[in-house]
Amino acid sequence: MTDTTEKAAVQAPAGPVGAAPEPAPAPRTARLWRGATPWLFLLGPLALLIVFTYAPIANMVAYSFTDWDGVSPELHYTGAENYAELFTRSDLFEVFWVSGYYLAASVFQIVAALYFATILSFNVRFRNFFKGVLFFPYLVNGVAIGFVFLYFFQDGGTLDSVLGLFGVETDRAWLGTPESANTSLAAVSVWRYLGLNFVLFLGAIQSIPGELYEAAELDGANRWHQFRHIIAPGIKPVLSLTVILSISGSLSVFEIPYIMTGGATGTETFVIQTVKLAFQFNKTGLASAAAVVLLLIVLAVTWVQRRLVPDDKVDLA
């Protein structure tokens, strides 16, 4: 990887100089051109990636070793003090219990998405319509979803009136206690992200050759058998990717609880807490350290998971 980078970096400028004035470029230059072309195409995305992803991360890591407040021109290097504070204050990690709600919800989410994806990959009436219905919530802006569901859960709001239609009179403040608030917020998150999982699964399922089903049917396999022995192993890489995404997503939940409750009533997640440290109490240094720690936790969880479920080649033969 790095080898080619260096070569390209050295040779790329030589290309145009040699190529432009000569009517018939030497074969050597042409070869150089061919080697450099992919890197020229990559220049744009790589520049964007470095400027907007890696440089900020480097900055964040740098800030995590300082006591910067976010605006003051003065900042002091404090060594690992922020990290020491982070790890000696257990209250900062208690908020991870909230992620449990989202983790439980994402189990439900994956099962539901898998179910719908399997059903809709067979011939069902109105299947394109249902695909649209399921995917649509994912297209809606997260902030808008937050506001919509605020009305939904309001006292006498949509949920209460719909339940009223069925004769269920609830007098419940849906966001009123930590348990019901977190459950409600996790439900919103399922509503929002189900579509994404669904589309990933659907794509994977449709890449399985159709003859396999036919053959299986001839052998007398029913739908459950087909799912168990063809679909499930066929989409294994996507399935494990989804699980990784769900876990890291559950650890870093942010916008839905931030917009709907602002972290009140026990719905504060680790990211909300970090944002509050940085922008409410002006502890940008400590917040950067918290962000770095979250990043490391997510990386560690992913690594462990890849170890437990290695990424085998799919083999349906």
Next chain:
Amino acid sequence: MNRRTVLAMASGALLLSACTGTGGSSKGAEAKAADDPSKVSGTITVLTHRTDLVQDGTMKKYAAEFNKTYPQVKVEFDAITDYEGEVRIRMNTENYGDVLMIPAVIEKKDYPRFFASLGTQAERSKTYRFTDYTTVDGKVYGQSPLGAVPGFIYNKKVWSEAGVTDWPTRPAEFLDDLKAIKSKTDAIPYYTNFKDMWPLTQWTDANGSVSCDEQATTGLAEGDPWAEGADLRTADTLLYDIVHEGLVEKDPTTTNWEASKPRIAKGEIATMWLGSWAVIQMQGAAKQAGADPDDIGFMPFPAQKNGTFCAVAKPDYNQAVNIHSEHKEAARAWLDWFTDKSGYAADNLALSPLRSAPLPTVMKPYEEAGVKILDLDDTKGAVVKSIDNQSEIGIYKPDYRQDLVDLARGATKGDLDDFLNDLGEKWTQTQQSLGS
């Protein structure tokens, strides 16, 4: 291996450059007032949080009026919705307008790095209120164009329907009045605005209003705000009791600030703790909802000292001149004109920063009842701010009061005394660690 070291060094260099990437600053610049208005010239940009006034053209009208005195100055407005969030980022550069409102995040000691001085405090405080809030080493760096006093906005009709005509003078009496409202009317006695969060922070303004003490801010810096009998303990206990007795809306977690305005005007809500600045908004909402704006009343915190109520005058955002501005004279001209002559304070029914100006009409009831208006001494304001941030309590942030409301309505378990004592302990410990 070799390549790795190169990579490590490169990222190390990146880190270093990030650390040192904060430039120096020119200290001690001053924005002097011009002698001859007709000679002041330049185009200045004014950053403002009043997006509503920029959109409806009110700011343009002010600018046109300003140009009658200063014909050579062109004023442009930059209305910013997320003022705090956006300006704090812009302040890492030199490009943050010519005139701006000082974001709350800027520490007082840094004012001389960011803003041009407007003169000495000894001189300015003769004419203007609130100079304390922006004074560093005897020099003033900002001026609030308006001020407000805290108080309960209430619906007069609802309160009199419940049989209450006199302002309560003790928290217990206030609670009884709210209970009367609950039993005799259909109104929600008190509305928390829990979900919108910032209205809860207004409770901190009771500090000083309860004890009638001009040194209340110093008290926060040096004492325990939640000690027995302290102002914040009194205020927080009242809030707790109101919620605990069930005198609030059924579901505080889904309140709606915008919707609450017409509701108080129509008498669906009886009371809210805000500030004099809110009266004009409630009256506007009343007109729109077809209710009588005169029903909106305003009363002080239910506590008296020697038989009189007190209310603390607080500044709004302080306006300042960017130290990097190329047209400091023009910027200063705008700032002075806006404070003295624009009528901005009067238009907002707010307290004028000019000591000579009369009290606004919304405060007539205060004037008639002889409520004492206090100007707090803010010498220790910066210390209070740093204790507040360091301890992560946030007396000007909503979090701990949201926890208080949750506690009061039984959503979380615990005891009020433990809760307040905990806060006090955290506060005083931080005080000591910062002092050492």
